[in-house]
Amino acid sequence: MQLLQVTTLLLMLLLLILLCLSHGASEMDCERWQDLDSAVVHKEGHVILAGLLPIHSKGEEQELSFVSSPGKRRCRGFNLRAFRWSQAMIYFIEEINRNPNLLPNITLGYRLYDTCWLVALSMRSALSAVSQPLKRNSTGACSSPSIPVIIGDSGSSLTIAISRLLNLFRVPLVSYFASCACLSDRKNFPYFFRTVPSDSYQASALARLIKHFGWTWVGAMGADDAYGRTALEMFSAEVTRLGMCLAFRAIIPKVPTQQQLQELVQIIRDSTARVLVAVATEEDMQPLIEEMIRQNVTGRQWVASEAWVTSTLFSTIYPSLSGTIGFAIRRADIPGLKTFLQNLQPLAEPYNPSAIEFWETQFQCSFNKDLPLSMGDPVQFNRTCTGQERIEDTETIYNDVSQLRVTYNLHKAVYAVAHALHSLLMCQKEGGNSDKQQQCPDILNLQPWQVIQYLKEVNFTNMFGDTVNFDEYGDPAGSYDIINWHKGEEGRPLEFATVGRFDSSLPTEQQLVIHQDKLMWHAGSKEVPVSVCSASCLPGYRKATRKGEPVCCYDCVPCAEGTISNSIDQSECTFCPEDLWSNPQRNSCVEKQIEFLSYTEGFGMALAATAILGVVATVTVATIFLRHRDTPLVRANNSELSFLLLLSLTFCFLCALTFLGQPSRWACPLRRTAFGLTFALCLSCLLSKTLVVLMAFRATLPGDNTARWFRPPQQRMGVFLCSALQCAICVAWLTTAPPYPVKNNWLYRDRIILECHLGSVALFCCVLGYIGCLAVFCFILAFLARKLPGNFNEAKFITFSMLIFCAVWIAYIPAYVSSPGKFTVAVEIFAILASSFGVLLCIFAPKCYIIIFMPEKNTKKYLMSQKVSR
Structure with a gap:
């Protein structure tokens, strides 16, 4: 307000002088005026x-009285x-x-x-x-x-x-x-x-210098004038734009009191910032520096503006300021000036x-x-x-x-x-x-x-x-030298070393150049000082900002599974691509573990061994039957259908092996169609056996000619037709929408499940439905024939085998749905093996037992001696 009053009065005085001048110059001789100041x-x-x-x-x-000069x-x-x-x-x-x-x-x-x-x-x-x-002048005018x-x-x-x-x-x-x-x-x-x-260049250069050295937490001070306040505002805005923070902002009074200096030094002492940026002249900075030295506040890295970075006053008197860095306007060696x-x-x-x-x-x-x-x-x-x-x-x-x-x-x-x-x-x-x-x-x-x-x-x-x-604003290009204060020899003042430059006229990536090997920090250290609110988050962690605090103050939180951070101080973890997963350190993405039921792992080996055991058991039974094919027991149970059934059971056990190993373009169709065809053949044989048993009992009645429709040619024809229908469904399935391998990325985030997609779900349901119909029909017929004479009757064994078969596959459905990943395939293999072993044991185990251990019962007399159960 005082300045405004003085300015107004001076302007009024000047206008008055000019009026007097214009009025009197033509009427009197020119008079010499005195300068307002003689110096x-x-x-x-x-x-x-x-x-x-x-x-x-x-x-x-x-004091201005405005009465006298x-x-x-x-x-x-x-x-x-x-x-x-x-x-x-x-x-x-x-x-x-x-x-x-x-x-x-x-x-x-x-x-x-x-x-x-x-x-x-x-x-x-x-x-x-x-x-x-x-x-x-030359015209005579004043x-x-x-x-x-x-x-x-x-x-x-x-x-x-x-x-x-x-x-x-x-x-x-x-x-x-x-x-x-x-x-x-x-x-x-x-x-x-x-x-x-212009200071707009310097503010940008200072902020980029701060960022270059990784100082994210700095204190900023400016002189209490247009230079300091404007530069401080621009520097603060530029620092914020570059993602850094100010620990404090302070104004240095022009004529500070002792209390103001102590308060300012206390702010510096209490702050965790170790880098101080000062935009002021040496006259403004001197009282503050002296107070800091008096209070023994050390260990701070000064970043100076061009107004005091080349101050010989400081470099001569205050050697403790060694390591100070800042921007200075360009220098030149002017010849003749020293002389x-x-x-x-x-x-x-x-x-x-x-x-x-x-x-x-x-x-x-x-x-x-x-x-x-x-x-x-x-x-x-x-x-x-x-x-x-x-x-x-x-x-x-x-x-x-x-x-x-x-x-x-x-x-x-x-x-x-x-x-x-x-x-x-x-x-x-x-x-x-x-x-x-x-x-x-x-x-x-x-x-x-x-x-x-x-x-x-x-x-x-x-x-x-x-x-x-000059540009359109009357400014030159922003060009600075980067000055670093080096310790001189013993007893010598600090030396101003040029360690880089800044030139706004160059492309952005070339504007700031710093020669790291020439830098010298506080107390002669070559190690860059650290000034951060929070320590840098290492790769594998992300920054979590603390509520109510600046963005530079944060906690380091580990990245979640499936996300990584591969550089320091990442604010967010990035998701790995679909086929990749984060490593345990969460700093890089690695290929996801490929999972499928393999022959080499323990569970797969156990299932494969069980399937091979089933094949061996089936072949053993077939061998026993072959060696005793002329005995009454084998002949009475339709040896041709028995051998065909044993062949189908062998295929069923071998079918389980196709479900092991990595799914592929040929393995997926093979395992599904092999399952459908082998079980259709097996159940067709059982159905024919059951019908033969029923018709054989009816043929014993006088005048019944039904048995002629179930002779061996008709039996073979029945098995062929039942199997051919399933084969037709499988052919339609393979030609329209066959099964194919897929990578299951949605079941587990950390690994890929290789599995076989069904292709056509409807045709797969037809295959399963057809097998189910054969099993149910066979079970019903066997159940009806359960009271035929025991020594001659296979129906009760077929009934038990169908009970086991149906129970296994009914239990398979919820187990299949609830089993994740490769265990889904394991459940399916288990169901195949369990149902196959059920049929093999229920139908052939009693016969083999009689053939091997009770040969006295393997006679025609014994088989024909039984009466019909009542």
């Missing part, structure tokens, strides 16, 4: 450039670095004046103002620059000397205030160190240009009050009291200055030209203005007497607004090979 370094020329520099780092508040401003904290900038600007202007190819026959002058890092004084200096003493451009200021807050003021007069402002991104707003700052990259700086003569013309203060401060002596001093507080020394002291015998930031970064930006700014003026001058020379000449501005009577278009079109390559131009 101005100036030199006349055809075109004068104004420079605003913070030669003093702090200002003293001044404001007194001389007092400042403190002589800034050797900024004084070097002022001398460098003089050197660059004199260098341009010596160049015959740039602005020929035109001499540049300068007026350099000390702004003392104060907004009010910066605005006061800007007003002084645009309201210079009047003089008569006009001000030509100051078409102002170069400055170094601080963003100062520059914002100055630029808003100069907008009223359409005076272009070219800054060498104001990097606030807000100044790129062409609506509010239409006449602003700069040679330092010029060392040849400074405090009493030479043009008069330079800041040079006198520098001399007294540097050599601890005092000049004659009659000399006007600069804006700094006078200090009396016991020794008198001679002016012959040698600057080259000292080592200060003033004559240290190893890190010319801001100075190089100042070089670009001065030369950009010179090239704009040169283009303006060439406009007149190339136009001749044409209309174009009339449109070109007169460089000897130049108005500031006439230079703006030429500044926009500036595009040249300087002596260092860098292209200097």
Whole structure:
């Protein structure tokens, strides 16, 4: 609010002066005005450039009565670095004046103002620059000397205030160190240009640097000005976009109290973040660094903005800051500048009050009291200055030209203005007497607004090979060096090592380059510091964000079965493809276990052995019957049907073996059709046997001729027809929709079951239904014949065998449905073997027992002696 009031009053004063000027200039001779501040370094020329520099780092508040003229401003904290900038600007202007190819026959002058890092004084200096003493021009009219451009200021807050003021007069402002991104707003700052990259580039570069080193949990601080606050906001947004988090955000006061410093250090001490990003100037950072050292807060990795990353003040006094890394604006070795700086003569013309203060401060002596001093507080020394002291015998930031970064930006700014003026001058020379000449501005009577278009079109390559131009927002490309503070030799200050670069003009993947082997961290360590809220989740785990905490604070949760994470810090586990499954570590997908009932596993071997045992038992029975085929028992039980039944049972046992092993294109149809045909043949034989028994009993009655329909040819025909019908169903099944192998991925998630798909479910039901019908019909007939004479009757054995057969297959249905995976096949094999053994044992075991162990009963007399049961 105070700044706004001061600004308003100054504007009113300026407008009043301009009104008086326009009213009285024609009525009186031109009068010389005094600068609002006397500590101005100036030199006349055809075109004068104004420079605003913070030669003093702090200002003293001044009471304004608005009754009398404001007194001389007092400042403190002589800034050797900024004084070097002022001398460098003089050197660059004199260098341009010596160049015959740039602005020929035109001499540049300068007026350099000390702004003392104060907004009010910066605005006061800007007003002084645009309201210079009047003089008569070639037409006799009064006009001000030509100051078409102002170069400055170094601080963003100062520059914002100055630029808003100069907008009223359409005076272009070219800054060498104001990097606030807000100044790129062409609506509010239409006449602003700069040679330092915008902080939008730096914010992006800082965030990408943080991400490069894996620091996901950092503290961020910014100065309490437009530069710090704007850069901090952009950095915070960029950090969040890249998936990182800020442990805290703090503002560093411009003039902090001891309590504010202690609170700020306490925040840093309590935070778990080990990386601190600071966007501020060295003047803002110094009190904070000193308080941290006083409280012995160590072990923090500093990431510096370009405003203090090359501060020789810190590198000389605070060796504990070794390992600091940050972005610095590009540097250059400017030839001749060091010699010029060392040849400074405090009493030479043009008069330079800041040079006198520098001399007294540097050599601890005092000049004659009659000399006007600069804006700094006078200090009396016991020794008198001679002016012959040698600057080259000292080592200060003033004559240290190893890190010319801001100075190089100042070089670009001065030369950009010179090239704009040169283009303006060439406009007149190339136009001749044409209309174009009339449109070109007169460089000897130049108005500031006439230079703006030429500044926009500036595009040249300087002596260092860098292209200097401005984009549509008045900004250069974002180009930085990455600086790392290395420990020097014993007793030497920290060294600024260039360990990489950032260039926004390159493709995204090439913009950030870091030389890892050159990096040196805190206390000389080569190991990258760690700054995370939670330790990284290893492969096999995923991040689970803690409720109410930032996304960088999380727990590591193992991936579920079937999902993996194959990199660190994955937020979600990814599902394996359908044919793959997660390994026990959950960090890679492996092929799913293929499961089927194999011959090699124990259960499969047991079933195969049982099936082979059944085949052996059946062959044994057939052998016994064959050897005793002429005995009454074998002949009485229809030996032909018995042998056919034994053959079908052999096939049934062998059929069980087809269900073992990996399903394939030929195995699936084989096992299903073999099952249907062998059991149809078996049941057909049993049905024929039952009918033969029934008809044999009926044939014993007088006058019954039924038996002639059940002689051996008719029996064979019956077995053939019953089997042929099943064969027809199987042929239809195989030709229309045969069974085929499939990979069952839905039953188990962790393994694949290889099984046979039925193909046509309807035809499979027909096969099973037909077998069921034969079994039921055979059971009914056998049950009806159960009371025939015991020694001659097979019906009761067939009845028991059918009971077992039906019981096994009825129990098979729920067991088949409920058995998972390969056990489904095992249940089916078990049902085949159980029903086959039931038929074999029930029908042939009693006969074999009699044949082998009771041969006395294997006689015709014994078989014919039984009576019909009542």
